[in-house]
Amino acid sequence: MFGGLREKLQAARSRLGSSIQAVAAPPGAQGPEPSSPQPPLPAESPVTGEPGPDAKKPAGFVDKIKTFIIERELIVSEKDIDGALSDLEITLLECDVALPATDAIIGQVRKGLVGKHRKIGESVDSLVVNSLKTALAEVLGNGFDLTEYIRQHEKPVKILFTGVNGTGKTTTVAKIGYFLKNQGFSVVIGAGDTYRAGAIEQIGVHAERLGIKIIQHQEGADPSAVLFDTVQYASSHKIDVVLADTAGRFHNKANLMNQLEKIKRVMKPDLVVYVDEAVAGNDAVTRAFEFDKTVGADAVVLTKADMDSRGGAAISIAHTIGKPLMFLGVGQAYDDILPFEPAKVIDELLEGGI
Ligand SMILES: Nc1nc2c(ncn2[C@@H]2O[C@H](COP(=O)(O)OP(=O)(O)O)[C@@H](O)[C@H]2O)c(=O)[nH]1
Ligand SMILES: [Mg+2]
Structure with missing residues (x-):
């Protein structure tokens, strides 16, 4: 059930995670070393801000992102995740999610991620997953018992x-x-x-x-x-x-x-x-x-x-x-x-x- 959407959401999750990771530990900066295996390239190229070649290749990446822990003061800004949010938007529309629901999900994920102080010790992936969960919960409503x-x-x-x-x-x-x-x-x-x-x-x-x-x-x-x-x-x-x-x-x-x-x-x-x-x-x-x-x-x-x-x-x-x-x-x-x-x-x- 909904396997295509699940797969695409995993990709969007990786993309959001890698965008945030790129801010938390920009390449070349004296950023924190992730605890276990070194995550691959951030999805956005630091030069152009465009998605890098790996942006849509999440295979095995989610696990690596999961290990990435924030180790210094971090506030995610709108532009840090703009590209990843556009990807998410396209993903949802491709999966036939109606426009108002897509807008609501994007708005909620943005609200969940942008402009907030991130706790040191928090994992980037849990940040992303929680924002996606909140956004989906909002559009799915409560069901009917x-x-x-x-x-x-x-x-x-x-x-x-x-x-x-x-x-x-x-x-x-x-x-x-x-x-x-x-x-x-x-x-x-x-x-x-x-x-x-x-x-x-x-x-x-x-x-x-x-x-x-x-x-x-x-x-x-x-x-x-x-x-x-x-x-x-x-x-x-x-x-x-x-x-x-x-x-x-x-x-x-x-x-x-x-x-x-x-x-x-x-x-x-x-x-x-x-x-x-x-x-x-x-x-x-x-x-x-x-x-x-x-x-x-x-x-x-x-x-x-x-x-x-x-x-x-x-x-x-x-x-x-x-x-x-x-x-x-x-x-x-x-x-x-x-x-x-x-x-x-x-x-x-x-x-x-x-
Ligand atoms: N795969 C699948 N087929 C279903 C499901 N619900 C109904 N169908 C099939 O859809 C067809 C039409 O169902 P029917 O109940 O006669 O539709 P109605 O005209 O709206 O009453 C039948 O062949 C059902 O077996 C479902 O959840 N999954
Ligand atoms: Mg009938």
């Missing part, structure tokens, strides 16, 4: 899933049903996609395999009526959670969006969850934004993160639309779903693979 939400709300908790076609809504409904059952909640699924041929059978097969009750009508029926019945069933059988599947739709198709409005009026969901695929990158972020504007969204699930090397949508979506990321879909099996925990993602991005 569905289990806790359900515990604290009146039952049944009604969750409506929306989004465009083929992104993984139905699979996500099944996975979340499985997840919640394992957490000890009772669940009913409403087969609200009455539009696409085969959709009722598809969710029906999942429900049967998972031993979850499903409420369904005929193909072509009014989805509001199906989901109304599902809520009635949940209320009369004291079911904890209603999971409402719906047909895929685009936000600019007025009739289908009106249908969604009607579903909302009739079933009164506690949560509207927008589902999209991580692999769609910036498109997913734009669509989430549009959906949130038209029908609202309380949280987001990004599917197919297992197939996404760039990670841009996962990094950007919460920050861009201002709604938390709740789960990542990471495969086709029922347990291929991860509650979105920002700290874990940050660790995987910055620590994983080293």
